[in-house]
Amino acid sequence: MVLQILLLVGLVLFSVLAILVKDLLKAAISLAVASLLLGIIFFRMNAPYAGVFEISVVAGLITVLFMLTIALTKGGDAVESKAASFAFPAFFVVFIVIDAIIMKKLIQKVPALPGPEEAGTFGQVLWNARTLDLVGQIAVIFAGVFAVLALFRKGDNKDE
Amino acid sequence: MNSTWFLYMFFTAVLLFTGIYCLLTMRNLIKLFIGIGVIGKAVSLALIATGLAKKNVLAAQSLVITYIVVEVSMVAVALALIINIYRKTKSLDIRQLAKLKG
Amino acid sequence: MIFLFIALPLVVAGILPLLGKLSKRVLPDALANAVLLFLLVESVLLGKQLAATGPFVRQFSWLGEPVNLRLALDGFSLLMLIVVSLVGLCVGIFSIDYMEHYGSKANYWALFLIMVAGMNGLVLSTDLFNVYLFLEVAAVSSYALVAFGLEHDELEAAFKYLMLSVVASAFILIAIAVIFGVTGSLSFPAVARGLQDLDTKYVVGFCAALFIMGFGLKAALMPFHAWLPDAHPSAPAPISAMLSGLLIKVSGVYALTRIFFNIFGLTPALSTVLMYLATLSMVAAAFLALGQKDIKRMLAYSSISQVGYIVLGLALGTPLGIAGGLFHLINHALAKGLLFLNSGSIQRSTGTRNLDEMGGLAKRMPVTAATNLVGSLSIAGVPPLNGFWSKLIIIIALVQAGHMGFAVVAVLASVLTLWYYLLIQRKAFFGKLNERWKDVKEAPFWMLAANVILALLCIGIGIFFSLTITTWVRPAADALSQGVRLAFGSWGM
Numbered sequence: 001m002v003l004q005i006l007l008l009v010g011l012v013l014f015s016v017l018a019i020l021v022k023d024l025l026k027a028a029i030s031l032a033v034a035s036l037l038l039g040i041i042f043f044r045m046n047a048p049y050a051g052v053f054e055i056s057v058v059a060g061l062i063t064v065l066f067m068l069t070i071a072l073t074k075g076g077d078a079v080e081s082k083a084a085s086f087a088f089p090a091f092f093v094v095f096i097v098i099d100a101i102i103m104k105k106l107i108q109k110v111p112a113l114p115g116p117e118e119a120g121t122f123g124q125v126l127w128n129a130r131t132l133d134l135v136g137q138i139a140v141i142f143a144g145v146f147a148v149l150a151l152f153r154k155g156d157n158k159d160e
Numbered sequence: 161m162n163s164t165w166f167l168y169m170f171f172t173a174v175l176l177f178t179g180i181y182c183l184l185t186m187r188n189l190i191k192l193f194i195g196i197g198v199i200g201k202a203v204s205l206a207l208i209a210t211g212l213a214k215k216n217v218l219a220a221q222s223l224v225i226t227y228i229v230v231e232v233s234m235v236a237v238a239l240a241l242i243i244n245i246y247r248k249t250k251s252l253d254i255r256q257l258a259k260l261k262g
Numbered sequence: 263m264i265f266l267f268i269a270l271p272l273v274v275a276g277i278l279p280l281l282g283k284l285s286k287r288v289l290p291d292a293l294a295n296a297v298l299l300f301l302l303v304e305s306v307l308l309g310k311q312l313a314a315t316g317p318f319v320r321q322f323s324w325l326g327e328p329v330n331l332r333l334a335l336d337g338f339s340l341l342m343l344i345v346v347s348l349v350g351l352c353v354g355i356f357s358i359d360y361m362e363h364y365g366s367k368a369n370y371w372a373l374f375l376i377m378v379a380g381m382n383g384l385v386l387s388t389d390l391f392n393v394y395l396f397l398e399v400a401a402v403s404s405y406a407l408v409a410f411g412l413e414h415d416e417l418e419a420a421f422k423y424l425m426l427s428v429v430a431s432a433f434i435l436i437a438i439a440v441i442f443g444v445t446g447s448l449s450f451p452a453v454a455r456g457l458q459d460l461d462t463k464y465v466v467g468f469c470a471a472l473f474i475m476g477f478g479l480k481a482a483l484m485p486f487h488a489w490l491p492d493a494h495p496s497a498p499a500p501i502s503a504m505l506s507g508l509l510i511k512v513s514g515v516y517a518l519t520r521i522f523f524n525i526f527g528l529t530p531a532l533s534t535v536l537m538y539l540a541t542l543s544m545v546a547a548a549f550l551a552l553g554q555k556d557i558k559r560m561l562a563y564s565s566i567s568q569v570g571y572i573v574l575g576l577a578l579g580t581p582l583g584i585a586g587g588l589f590h591l592i593n594h595a596l597a598k599g600l601l602f603l604n605s606g607s608i609q610r611s612t613g614t615r616n617l618d619e620m621g622g623l624a625k626r627m628p629v630t631a632a633t634n635l636v637g638s639l640s641i642a643g644v645p646p647l648n649g650f651w652s653k654l655i656i657i658i659a660l661v662q663a664g665h666m667g668f669a670v671v672a673v674l675a676s677v678l679t680l681w682y683y684l685l686i687q688r689k690a691f692f693g694k695l696n697e698r699w700k701d702v703k704e705a706p707f708w709m710l711a712a713n714v715i716l717a718l719l720c721i722g723i724g725i726f727f728s729l730t731i732t733t734w735v736r737p738a739a740d741a742l743s744q745g746v747r748l749a750f751g752s753w754g755m
Contacts, residue, residue, distance in 0.1 A: 012174050015179075019195065031198070042204075045209070047208050058228060062231070091181065095174065130391075139268075142376055147240065196425070196428050202432065241405070241409055245417045
């Protein structure tokens with residue numbers, strides 16, 4: 001449990017770092033490390049499939065896409081307002097305090113029904129119980145692919 | 161709901177706050193994308209934590225996997241937009257984009 | 263075969279780019295519009311089946327094994343399917359000519375069909391997470407479609423739209439996670455039953471607040487509307503029509519209404535909050551529309567205002583109010599679609615969207631002017647067009663329920679709406695013919711055809727309003743009025 005809390009704190013830390021750091025490349029790497037920590041957290045929560053996906057896709061694929069964009073837009077320096085970066089710690093601490101108080105008060109206040117126990121293997125759950133999700137995934141992948149194709153098409157008819 | 165769930169939700173809220181703060185205050189387009197990535201982590205954590213509390217982690221995992229696929233698609237579209245914006249305006253500052261007043 | 267509503271557009275969208283290599287224009291145009299026409303006919307046929315059997319749930323099987331692909335059809339879903347197919351078909355016909363200059367038409371149709379598939383999927387699903395998933399499908403394709411022209415304005419608008427949408431999706435998912443935590447399930451019947459069994463006022467209140475923020479942003483309900491006045495004007499005209507006429511209603515109003523009526527059950531608190539937000543939208547957006555010079559921006563603010571009417575009628579909760587809200591949903595989809603398509607015709611012919619630069623176009627573009635007049639009067643609520651009846655029903659419902667204040671505000675907002683639409687008419691179409699436009703031509707055939715079809719529908723529904731209400735609106739209103747019982751009854755497992 002203690003290790004879990006340390007990992008969670010690390011996750012938050014690297015996410016905050018990713019937001020406050022000026023250099024975009026370092027920010028992308030920081031986000032990737034945060035994803036890695038989240039993947040480990042998932043493993044320890046008995047969710048190996050989610051952990052694998054998180055590490056390989058979010059820490060891997062999305063980070064690669066980020067770096068590709070950073071490379072293609074060289075020259076766009078991160079011009080940030082200093083005020084926002086300095087103000088952040090103050091807001092952050094205030095928020096954490098409020099959050100902790102609210103969460104403590106809510107413990108035991110949220111009723112819950114016992115849900116169905118998990119049945120079958122992960123494959124069965126994904127293919128049988130949540131089949132419509134797969135249709136949706138195919139649709140969203142199509143949408144992404146066609147969107148990228150459309151947004152990067154060769155401009156052959158530009159008259160507006 | 162046991163207190164472990166609340167622990168995870170505490171961290172979810174912190175991550176959400178961080179992500180939304182980034183979206184509100186940062187000016188560089190790619191930084192705004194990092195904010196969206198942080199929000200994505202918050203949501204995945206919330207889903208798996210809920211699955212753990214209900215002892216049904218398998219269902220929660222399939223939800224998170226679907227969510228990650230959606231996130232990849234969205235990030236691809238967003239980065240395509242960013243690259244196109246850069247080609248048009250040679251800048252990644254969102255203040256430069258403020259032609260439309262909303 | 264209601265699965266076809268999702269599967270057919272997806273499959274055709276998948277093969278379109280391949281076909282696009284063979285034939286750049288004719289084949290993709292014909293195929294996409296054929297799909298939309300098929301969906302329209304299919305939805306009307308389903309209407310007959312629904313009238314005979316009542317709401318039903320279909321469970322599909324794959325290669326012999328039953329898989330958990332459950333799609334449910336009741337009056338409300340059917341209404342949305344018909345509206346989506348109808349407006350989608352007209353916009354599709356319009357796009358045949360309008361999208362000529364953008365290039366890559368096969369890609370456009372593919373994204374268009376995916377958006378339609380996403381909207382259909384949202385309307386047919388029986389599971390909270392599926393609602394979210396299809397909402398994202400439609401949203402991702404809409405981001406690309408808004409930015410399709412790759413001009414500066416379009417890219418900026420698409421980016422802002424994307425950013426705000428992501429926050430909305432996050433709120434919706436957190437609410438879904440909490441509901442999953444409380445009830446242990448995600449399907450509509452199980453969640454409804456679970457929420458009834460427990461004492462969950464605060465949890466429901468918290469999730470309702472998150473849903474209002476999330477779906478409210480998708481529906482452009484004030485104060486979550488900030489993305490719409492940029493996104494809808496900048497997008498290509500047919501996409502503006504799809505977004506204003508369909509997407510904000512399907513992914514915003516439909517999802518919100520379905521969850522609040524059939525799963526949570528509409529409490530007086532929820533009703534009051536929604537009514538106040540709706541009134542804010544109605545009035546503030548009407549005022550903001552008055553000062554606009556860009557015709558599409560004025561139409562965008564008008565959309566926010568009319569969505570306020572729809573939500574006001576629905577949030578009232580009485581059967582008459584629900585019927586009025588749903589009828590206004592249909593009417594606004596048709597009329598606003600028509601108006602945005604018209605603005606596309608004007609933009610194609612004159613190259614400008616600025617009202618101050620136009621003038622006297624009625625002489626050179628008579629058909630466009632006439633259809634624009636029909637659309638404007640319809641939204642403004644002038645009898646005997648369809649908008650008049652739906653607004654009247656909403657106002658009567660408000661009076662009957664004792665909310666005199668809201669009724670007066672609704673009437674005043676109507677007057678404002680009439681004013682700014684007459685402004686458009688005067689500035690753009692009537693008056694002296696601006697010298698710049700003396701050689702302007704009427705819009706091409708398919709664009710005119712789409713406009714005329716929509717205008718005829720507005721007039722027709724206006725005249726035959728009671729027939730429309732009894733056939734299409736009444737079953738939908740009944741499905742919603744049953745509230746949580748619908749989730750136990752026909753959807754029950």
